[in-house]
Amino acid sequence: MAKIKKAFFCQNCGVQSPKWLGKCPSCNEWNTYVEEIIQSDKEEKIWENKSNSRNVKPVLISEISLSDEIRIDSNNNELNRVLGGGIVPGSLVLIGGEPGIGKSTLMLQIALNLKDLKVLYISGEESEQQLKMRAERIGSSNNNCYVFTETSTQNIFAQINEIDPQVLIIDSIQTLTTSVIESSAGSVSQIRECTSELQRFAKQTSTPVFLIGHITKDGTLAGPKILEHMVDTVLQFEGERNYDYRILRSSKNRFGSASELGIFEMQNNGLREVSNPSEILISHKDEQFSGVSISATIEGMRPILIETQALVSTAAYGTPQRSSTGFDTRRLNMLLAVLEKRCGFRLGAKDVFLNLTGGIKVDDPALDLGVVCAILSSNEDIPIAEKICFAAEVGLSGEIRPVNRIEQRISEAEKLGFEKIIISKYNNKSVKQKNYSIEVVLVNKIEEVFSFLFG
């Protein structure tokens, strides 16, 4: 009988130690060491065995030929965009997100829409009936889509050999166990070993593999950081639970830009692709309200117009409240301090609430001016004239600073029928007014914007 080997693993970064440690020397987290059993030599590793028999040798990079079709079309424009133009054969893609956000729905929908390819959907979380019910709800069918409810990688690879799928989906990596390691499912060594088995499979057979991953309370992917290092692409599926919009964001992509964004809307029959986000993120009202402004932001490669709503009211209690949804609260506090100190607006004793519509989170600095104007509009109780939008950063001394890719922002605003866009004076070099029918207003200070808007 093989000897049982044990070691302690940091559950945060995956570092191994022969003894328990209070603080991880690698990632400095406290109380993350857990003892796990690593029982090697018990059974051979399924994929390692194969690779030996295949006799893989080093090759010259100049002699490696690329097939013509490097990307597989996922039949979903938003996913294609986030992946950098389609699914790369042999890639390992990790999709993380909070429970109930729609990860399983998204992947099952992708599986059902890959009509020409044989897809194997492995679920360790749901029964076949549940998967069928979800497929019925999504309403598309695919005669080449197999589902398999299993958690042992050994059984999974046995079925893979049988079915020979062209795309593999694992829901979720935390439920898998390999017989090579004896610790429980979801532990660091299990996640690491299962991922590396799947990685070997993906690379050797050029099959794309999608892994669904859980995230922890603080929003990071559950399991060791090493998981994110092992995969080629990390996607985050996020959104506010009370809103229908879902955002697929890439935070790592070996085959494309890592700042791309896909937008979906959760409907009764699955996720709908949102190809023109600006139109839904701006509410078209008949009446004019104070405290509402529109900003031209850029997410990934795409310009998106976003509506900001602010409410400024006299603080009922001693300490004024500042809260924001979708916009960084620290940045909001900074903008309020700039308004107070540099521009003389007395907001110190006021409650300020800020909301980006649609439950979207944005960290583009070009949103600053729109946020400031929404706050001022609510404070003055004067609506901002319709058809005006903003794209500029606000500096600490109250100056209006230029932002990148201004032409794209202006074009998007123009396309959506805006008549004026307010930008920084320092963007003027890259902007030629005669190219646009929209009026480009150049400003330098918040006071100028204030008198332009509210007279």
Ligand code: TYD
């Ligand atoms: P699910 O894919 O199970 O989430 P995850 O795998 O990330 O935990 O998402 C389920 C949620 O989505 C659930 O609250 C129901 C909702 N939903 C719809 O609104 N429409 C649909 O067509 C489907 C399949 C689910």
Ligand code: MG
């Ligand atoms: Mg799920």
